[in-house]
Amino acid sequence: MNKFTSALCALGLGMALASSVNAATGDDAIAERIKPLGQVCMEGDDSCGGAGAAAAAASGGGARSGADVYNASCAACHSIGVAGAPKFGSSDWTDRAAKGMDTLLANAISGINAMPPRGTCASCSDDEINSAIEHMVDSAK
Ligand code: HEC
Structure with a gap:
């Protein structure tokens, strides 16, 4: 060279x-x-940081739909009824709904038997958990 x-x-x-x-x-x-202003965050995704999710929930623009939360965090157990989880689209949810939404929400947030607190979605706001429950309860109708 x-x-x-x-x-x-x-x-x-x-x-x-x-x-x-x-x-x-x-x-x-x-x-x-x-x-995008509102980011969709999947379980295990870096963007699921507590602070970011809380900020999104607080701003009102980032709340995930019941279907989104269900698919990301609840379907793993509730789609096929793992460990006795009430199954999506079945009369299981008609029975559970009889307890009233307030009880279902409180139990979903704190956990009940094999149901983990918040269904493992630590970044989900109470409203998002509630939407996911409504999505499942509605599936029984
Ligand atoms: C690791 C499996 C698992 C995941 C993930 C999970 N669940 Fe559950 N869930 C269960 C099981 C098991 C039960 C039944 C508990 C019982 O009544 O013994 C249950 C029950 C429930 C109930 C009924 C509580 C009651 O008082 O009867 C609600 C509501 C619920 N889950 C909501 C959710 C939501 C919302 C998510 C997602 C954000 C979720 N679950 C994710 C396993 C799971």
Whole structure:
């Protein structure tokens, strides 16, 4: 390699580095600008941070629908009735509904027997848990 080509190589490498750094910061900035206001957060996702979820719930814009919460956090047990969980779309929920929504919500929040507190959705607000229960109770009708 002569002096000229090695200088070219160094220049090329320098430009490649510089442009990849620019691309990285540019992408971040774009992602920041175009990110949605309300973020859907799945169980196990980094965006499920308690503070973020609480802020979303507090702003009123980020509440997840009952179906979303059910699919993300409750279906694992309630779709097929794991460990005696009342099954989605069955008369199990007609029986449970007889307890009244307040009791169902309180038990879902604190847990009951094999039902874990908040159905393992630590980032779910009370309203979101309530929507998920309504979604399941409605499935029995
Ligand atoms: C690890 C499995 C599991 C998950 C996940 C789960 N549940 Fe349950 N759930 C159960 C079981 C088991 C029962 C039955 C408890 C009993 O009555 O013995 C139950 C019962 C319930 C009941 C009835 C409580 C009552 O008082 O009769 C509600 C309401 C409920 N779950 C809501 C939810 C919601 C909402 C979610 C999701 C956010 C969820 N569950 C996720 C296992 C689960």
